[in-house]
Amino acid sequence: MKLTKPLITGAVGIGLLITAAAPSATAAQTGAGQASAGQLRVTIGSAEGKAGAVASPMANATCTINRITVNRYSSCEWVTVHVDVIRVVNGRPVIEGTADFNAKHQMTLKANSANWSEKFTVSKAKTTGKGKGVRVNIGATSGGGTKATVKFPQGRTLDSAGNGTVSYKSAAIAPKKIKPKAKTTYKYTFTKAGYSPGGVSYASATYRCDNYYGSTRTNRSGCAFPEAPTAVSMVGLARIDEGIRKLRARGGHYGDPNGGKPLHWMTDKTQEGKNRAAVCPRSAPADMKRVGRTSCDEYPFASTREGGTHLPANQREITWVKVQENKSQGGRITAWRGKMHVMHGDPFYVVTS
Template identity: 30%
Template sequence: MRAVFKATLIALALALLPAQVVAAAPQAQSDSASELSSVGAAKLPEPKPNQAKRPTARGVGAAEDSCARVRARIDVLKAEGAQTVACVTSAPARKPSAPSISPSSFSAEDDREALPLPPWCYESSNGDGTWYYNRFQACSIATNLVNVIDVKSGATVGQIFYQTNEYVYTNDELANWGHQVTIRLVTQWGETAGTTVQGDAICNGTCTLSVGHIDFPSQPLSQSNPPFGEAFPETTATATGAVGEAKSVMYWQFKNPKWAKQPDLVGSQVAVPIRCDNDTKGVSTVGCVFKDYEPVNVVSRNGLYPKYAKHISEAQASGLPGAYPDGQPLTRQTDSAEATKNRSTACPQASKGGYTRPAGYSCDEYPFASTHEGAANNPTLGRSFSWCQISQLSSRTGPGWSACMIPATENTAAGRDDLRPFYNKNRVLEKDKFYVWIVD
């Protein structure tokens, strides 16, 4: 049976696969993901994944060199009496297509069932091994060949054309992550019948991986039931205030009793580090993310916070940072005293020479007080807009900050039910970069 953490990880990964929506009304403990903002049941656009080059796994020769090494030793192999040998090499990239499998057919209780890749992985990949990732998921599709070589003649007498579908997924409330590789057979011919594949896994960095959390048994190569392996490393950055990074590696090897020499072990390491921490402000659990992805908080003008969204949109348009995808990112500030300085600079109380709050309204500042770009960094560069009811500030462009009066209940809810859960869900630590995307 699956361990509890394994079943939980897979259930959460499955929940990420369909188009994400938020159906719940605003509440203090929101489940808003980095790509979402509370907006009733409406679907919001999803930011694009980042990409990273395919790395070479530690301790494993690059697959591209395997067949070259075999041919360089062909005379030695002849002398040893070998008849056929096999090797792995890269193949011309082939645009992958998603298998006709519905995510709804998968269950976290299935003991052996490979998770499907996110749709954006197939859309992004050209089959060249490039990694694509967001804050919680990473995937790669690579195209390779197993060549079977007749030692006496040097001719290729068999070939397996296959793609590896890799999927790494984290969770903001768990100390483990999943790393899966599926071997998808495209074509095979010649001396390849009876081939099996099996594998192993390791993790490098602030992590541990027990034998019991690796599952890659020997399986027959098959188009109808693709073999796969998975591993569930665990961070060791669990003490209060701890932050650690790690990368996991999956290995696999093809075997066939007819081959005198089996192909080399092939390995693939996730291209971007997984950061796990017990240092996210306001969160008491350990969780993990892909730190190189700068999360995006999506807020709709037609959602629960229209004036909040309007203010941010106009502030960004005036030259302030944070706009996705072309603006400069914001930077998280976790020091409460500094946040208070930012808030007091942008929104001083009338009793202290600041702004009178109209009945039912409160002062909203942008960039957020919880960022290093907040108002205290440029105290003289404030601005506002004609509808914002702050006569002490005029319009301007360029660096600085903005203040605006918006409905008090909306202002409070946006911070409590949107921005704070966004920070928590995405484990946005001190000096982490992030964006705010205002959409219709």
């Protein structure tokens, strides 16, 4: 969370003192005139971001005060802000009034477009003394080559609730391209007649846009919150599903959406081959060959950072399956990656029956 300092001239200064509690915030101070007069002070909330593990990708993230909550395509950020209206006399601030309000941002990304939208609300402020009549302007900027445009009744007072939107528009993304991760920075400027302005800013959850699975014929641009784990299901792949369930019954917890640690996707094909070779024998045992189960399925997958022998033996397993079952699994994983915009390093879980 960033802040500005009102301009102070002479022995008596008048200004707005702003404090705010919000996630993903940093604080700093700048000023002019007397260093001790009319300062802006920010208190940062200790709450951290929280990701929903296997929530439906189209479901709205739940909202919790002073927290950013995300799932793969939705986020809710709920911020509280406290404004002190002060008069600085002989270097000492005298609080003449206060205003307390909250701002709730609900952002919804799109799996099939790099353009998306956000709605936000500013609550009616609870005021004391000269806290009435404080006006607010709200701006937003985005990184990663995306333009953010705010629609809000700028200059409105905090004495009543207000609503606004932020629309996001990205330039065309070339096939196989992944844009840098980015955040939205929200900037608030507070004004009141006879007082110097105050300001505060904070950031959204991190998002990422790509056209990694697109081609010259098909545009598959979309955006996701990469820190929110998604999930791929092995239900219906009988032997693969069974092998993972048996491992979990023995205490294996990696990739388990029911309290386990997530796996992380990996796109390094050389390391993937090494991971597979480290745990899968060259040939199936005789009893497996007799029943046609000649394909080695390793878990965690070789295409994860946890694959191969990166985890202790009690956290991994192999299962011999029929070739067609392994091919079906590969097709399912490919479809899941495209739908959820899963990239290198993204966390995920594996669902079993």
